[in-house]
Amino acid sequence: xxxxxxxxxxxxxxxxxxxxxxxxxxxxxxxxxxxxxxxxxxxxxxxxxxxxxxxxxxxxxxxxxxxxxxxxxxxxxxxxxxxxxxxxxxxxxxxxxxxxxxxxxxxxxxxxxxxxxxxxxxxxxxxxxxxxxxxxxxxxxxxxxxxxxxxxxxxxxxxxxxxxxxxxxxxxxxxxxxxxxxxxxxxxxxxxxxxxxxxxxxxxxxxxxxxxxxxxxxxxxxxxxxxxxxxxxxxxxxxxxxxxxxxxxxxxxxxxxx
Amino acid sequence: xxxxxxxxxxxxxxxxxxxxxxxxxxxxxxxxxxxxxxxxxxxxxxxxxxxxxxxxxxxxxxxxxxxxxxxxxxxxxxxxxxxxxxxxxxxxxxxxxxxxxxxxxxxxxxxxxxxxxxxxxxxxxxxxxxxxxxxxxxxxxxxxxxxxxxxxxxxxxxxxxxxxxxxxxxxxxxxxxxxxxxxxxxxxx
Amino acid sequence: xxxxxxxxxxxxxxxxxxxxxxxxxxxxxxxxxxxxxxxxxxxxxxxxxxxxxxxxxxxxxxxxxxxxxxxxxxxxxxxxxxxxxxxxxxxxxxxxxxxxxxxxxxxxxxxxxxxxxxxxxxxxxxxxxxxxxxxxxxxxxxxxxxxxxxxxxxxxxxxxxxxxxxxxxxxxxxxxxxxxxxxxxxxxxxxxxxxxxxxxxxxxxxxxxxxxxxxxxxxxxxxxxxxxxxxxxxxxxxxxxxxxxxxxxxxxxxxxxxxxxxxxxxxxxxxxxxxxxxxxxxxxxxxxxxxxxxxxxxxxxxxxxxxxxxxxxxxxxxxxxxxxxxxxxxxxxxxxxxxxxxxxxxxxxxxxxxxxxxxxxxxxxxxxxxxxxxxxxxxxxxxxxxxxxxxxxxxxxxxxxxxxxxxxxxxxxxxxxxxxxxxxxxxxxxxxxxxxxxxxxxxxxxxxxxxxxxxxxxxxxxxxxxxxxxxxxxxxxxxxxxxxxxxxxxxxxxxxxxxx
Numbered sequence: 001x002x003x004x005x006x007x008x009x010x011x012x013x014x015x016x017x018x019x020x021x022x023x024x025x026x027x028x029x030x031x032x033x034x035x036x037x038x039x040x041x042x043x044x045x046x047x048x049x050x051x052x053x054x055x056x057x058x059x060x061x062x063x064x065x066x067x068x069x070x071x072x073x074x075x076x077x078x079x080x081x082x083x084x085x086x087x088x089x090x091x092x093x094x095x096x097x098x099x100x101x102x103x104x105x106x107x108x109x110x111x112x113x114x115x116x117x118x119x120x121x122x123x124x125x126x127x128x129x130x131x132x133x134x135x136x137x138x139x140x141x142x143x144x145x146x147x148x149x150x151x152x153x154x155x156x157x158x159x160x161x162x163x164x165x166x167x168x169x170x171x172x173x174x175x176x177x178x179x180x181x182x183x184x185x186x187x188x189x190x191x192x193x194x195x196x197x198x199x200x201x202x203x204x205x206x207x208x209x210x211x212x213x214x215x216x217x218x219x220x221x222x223x224x225x226x227x228x229x230x231x232x233x234x235x236x237x238x239x240x241x242x243x244x245x246x247x248x249x250x251x252x253x254x255x256x257x258x
Numbered sequence: 259x260x261x262x263x264x265x266x267x268x269x270x271x272x273x274x275x276x277x278x279x280x281x282x283x284x285x286x287x288x289x290x291x292x293x294x295x296x297x298x299x300x301x302x303x304x305x306x307x308x309x310x311x312x313x314x315x316x317x318x319x320x321x322x323x324x325x326x327x328x329x330x331x332x333x334x335x336x337x338x339x340x341x342x343x344x345x346x347x348x349x350x351x352x353x354x355x356x357x358x359x360x361x362x363x364x365x366x367x368x369x370x371x372x373x374x375x376x377x378x379x380x381x382x383x384x385x386x387x388x389x390x391x392x393x394x395x396x397x398x399x400x401x402x403x404x405x406x407x408x409x410x411x412x413x414x415x416x417x418x419x420x421x422x423x424x425x426x427x428x429x430x431x432x433x434x435x436x437x438x439x440x441x442x443x444x445x446x447x
Numbered sequence: 448x449x450x451x452x453x454x455x456x457x458x459x460x461x462x463x464x465x466x467x468x469x470x471x472x473x474x475x476x477x478x479x480x481x482x483x484x485x486x487x488x489x490x491x492x493x494x495x496x497x498x499x500x501x502x503x504x505x506x507x508x509x510x511x512x513x514x515x516x517x518x519x520x521x522x523x524x525x526x527x528x529x530x531x532x533x534x535x536x537x538x539x540x541x542x543x544x545x546x547x548x549x550x551x552x553x554x555x556x557x558x559x560x561x562x563x564x565x566x567x568x569x570x571x572x573x574x575x576x577x578x579x580x581x582x583x584x585x586x587x588x589x590x591x592x593x594x595x596x597x598x599x600x601x602x603x604x605x606x607x608x609x610x611x612x613x614x615x616x617x618x619x620x621x622x623x624x625x626x627x628x629x630x631x632x633x634x635x636x637x638x639x640x641x642x643x644x645x646x647x648x649x650x651x652x653x654x655x656x657x658x659x660x661x662x663x664x665x666x667x668x669x670x671x672x673x674x675x676x677x678x679x680x681x682x683x684x685x686x687x688x689x690x691x692x693x694x695x696x697x698x699x700x701x702x703x704x705x706x707x708x709x710x711x712x713x714x715x716x717x718x719x720x721x722x723x724x725x726x727x728x729x730x731x732x733x734x735x736x737x738x739x740x741x742x743x744x745x746x747x748x749x750x751x752x753x754x755x756x757x758x759x760x761x762x763x764x765x766x767x768x769x770x771x772x773x774x775x776x777x778x779x780x781x782x783x784x785x786x787x788x789x790x791x792x793x794x795x796x797x798x799x800x801x802x803x804x805x806x807x808x809x810x811x812x813x814x815x816x817x818x819x820x821x822x823x824x825x826x827x828x829x830x831x832x833x834x835x836x837x838x839x840x841x842x843x844x845x846x847x848x849x850x851x852x853x854x855x856x857x858x859x860x861x862x863x864x865x866x867x868x869x870x871x872x873x874x875x876x877x878x879x880x881x882x883x884x885x886x887x888x889x890x891x892x893x894x895x896x897x898x899x900x901x902x903x904x905x906x907x908x909x910x911x912x913x914x915x916x917x918x919x920x921x922x923x924x925x926x927x928x929x930x931x932x933x934x935x936x937x938x939x940x941x942x943x944x945x946x947x
Contacts, residue, residue: 121340
């Protein structure tokens with residue numbers, strides 16, 4: 001799986017300081033979150049698509065595969081809103097379903113917002129190395145080291161946890177365990193997976209924390225950094241490009257009459 | 259109230275991360291039934307609120323609900339839900355945190371855990387309002403968020419508390435909770 | 448002796464000392480230590496021995512200050528003088544690292560020590576050489592290392608702190624024989640001039656190296672304290688009782704009355720073939736992970752599946768019980784197993800025990816754990832059977848305890864017992880004795896032998912050649928994902944060689 005997540009080429013987006021990239025992309029997400037204007041939402045989606053498809057360095061095939069869930073979420077938000085959304089100019093009605101001009105417009109707004117959320121998210125995630133991201137957060141944004149290392153230590157164990165879920169599922173089959181139907185069954189299923197998984201993970205987390213402190217890790221103590229991250233000319237370029245792009249998006253949405 | 263030790267913090271974040279993975283599996287299920295059964299889908303939504311409440315019930319210290327919730331959302335953002343989840347995770351965690359704080363971090367039973375889940379649900383409703391997910395016909399709005407609140411209560415109140423009790427029975431929680439003062443006096447027997 | 452009131456005993460020749468330590472676990476009535484005094488001289492190599500649960504590991508954590516600094520336990524003492532410079536290697540290779548890569552993990556320690564970044568690469572290279580961990584690239588994922596290499600990495604990260612005192616908490620307990628030898632040889636080289644305090648059950652590699660042995664009782668009291676030769680000579684019964692893997696433990700065991708009686712008139716295998724494999728392949732995705740051209744298992748045999756790490760031993764078990772996708776022919780007791788892509792129920796007659804017992808438990812008490820998969824029986828019969836299993840597997844007989852609250856050895860036995868509640872004819876086991884002390888290992892093996900006598904067939908993955916030689920009726924060798932040979936133990940006469 002990690003091999004799959006190696007890009008075909010390293011683009012300039014990789015060289016941007018990860019913490020800065022995170023801040024800028026988060027800002028983009030907040031604009032998307034609060035926005036209620038359909039043209040703006042659409043142009044933001046275009047911008048994030050350009051970022052992802054043009055500059056993530058991944059092949060179109062992989063990106064297409066990653067885009068499937070995003071497309072699904074576009075479809076599902078659009079359909080739900082179109083069928084159940086508020087609106088007076090009714091175009092079609094059948095039982096509880098009612099499609100109106102407003103609800104379609106609203107559905108499109110939600111759909112394009114999902115697209116921006118998805119594309120921006122992947123444009124960030126595919127071009128960032130988690131460990132470096134946390135090093136940059138510590139060095140550029142003063143994130144306390146205790147959070148950074150706890151995250152890194154937890155992420156490191158993902159494959160182990162995924163394997164445990166697999167073993168647990170196999171073990172339940174071997175033991176011939178079946179679940180009830182309905183809400184009760186949901187509860188049984190949750191319990192039978194979470195109890196052993198959390199028991200292992202809690203114990204493991206505790207042992208790792210003890211081992212880290214035994215290696216003289218101290219919360220809040222001064223430390224040096226193996227990977228030193230800083231701002232470079234790539235960051236200036238990135239900021240300039242993003243500022244121009246966002247300005248362009250706003251101009252296209254509000255400055256151009258439709 | 260005792261402060262978080264480094265061990266507490268690492269466990270909190272690990273719990274968040276494990277929830278992040280579980281939510282990924284959950285999401286696959288959720289996506290599968292999403293278009294088909296709108297009611298069932300809202301009833302399963304409560305899983306998204308479990309994380310922070312569960313972590314607090316486990317560690318029982320301030321800050322835990324918020325941190326675990328952000329950690330879980332951060333992880334699920336990383337493995338494919340996109341950064342938007344992070345905003346929701348932070349808001350939901352904060353809501354649960356505030357509810358536990360209102361009871362001075364001393365209530366761990368089903369009604370309070372369930373209420374914390376409903377608070378998270380309210381926070382997600384707030385974000386949905388801003389986002390535009392909530393611009394539904396009034397009846398649809400009530401059904402959707404009503405079911406979601408019920409689900410929040412079931413998952414965070416009933417399921418989270420039951421899982422915590424099951425974990426307490428395993429003995430794993432003994433070593434991570436603060437030691438009672440009386441334990442020290444037993445040394446002198 | 449050290450005066451009572453010294454806080455930092457720099458003028459003494461003691462590396463650490465504790466006086467009248469009292470300690471207990473929260474929620475338990477009895478004290479783990481009651482007025483225990485213990486000290487170690489500078490440069491001394493001390494081995495702490497005792498039964499599981501006697502508190503040796505906890506003592507190491509107190510002596511290093513981990514308890515109560517990182518981990519609170521109710522404790523008090525009259526005087527406590529701990530080393531200021533120390534390092535700790537823990538038992539589990541998978542729970543002592545926080546970073547994904549080898550170089551990053553070592554750098555983490557250097558960062559903690561505020562070593563300038565420019566000096567880091569050189570010191571990382573140097574310490575890896577010091578523990579004999581040769582990597583072509585220091586930026587290697589830790590998950591790709593063998594368990595033995597991980598432990599040497601743990602040692603390396605500790606050595607970066609240049610500790611005066613080294614605490615080793617069963618560093619080789621979870622390693623195979625090769626890894627065990629490597630970690631101890633690295634420790635002997637790197638720690639020659641240091642004070643070393645060791646807790647370990649597998650002591651073959653260190654008996655010649657240590658200066659002093661401290662033997663504990665079940666109640667956390669010191670039973671003996673002296674040079675290794677004296678303690679080993681005078682306390683052999685305790686070594687056996689506590690399950691220590693002392694040199695020659697197998698020789699003593701196979702001469703013991705218990706073993707001889709068990710093996711007297713040992714019945715051979717039956718005539719019928721209970722499992723037959725032909726052109727059998729197990730797949731993980733599109734990769735063939737195990738292939739057996741032709742092999743069969745006679746009823747009542749005990750097969751030891753041997754081979755290197757990652758050669759496909761566990762995959763063979765998973766394939767046989769259809770948890771991996773398989774092709775070819777598999778027959779169990781004359782019934783051909785239908786190989787489906789996705790299946791809800793597994794083939795009749797087979798059962799599998801995984802390595803981690805906790806991942807197999809589903810109930811809140813021992814008793815419930817055993818009855819839960821006996822739904823085919825009526826309740827009275829199930830109850831009777833469950834109590835019988837508790838007795839046979841030397842588990843607490845009231846059956847009320849929570850499975851997670853058992854000792855490590857008991858958990859392993861319970862996981863085997865849960866596999867027998869149905870109509871199991873063939874029991875597949877993945878290293879059921881791995882990481883266990885000698886006593887628990889022998890109890891497990893004896894229980895399995897009794898089951899075999901009653902008609903059960905056993906297929907067991909193991910690294911331990913002694914087990915293969917003394918208990919197995921057949922040995923299967925696996926290399927590079929292929930079953931290379933199946934032969935009868937103790938003679939090549941019946942060897943049915945399978946070659947590709």
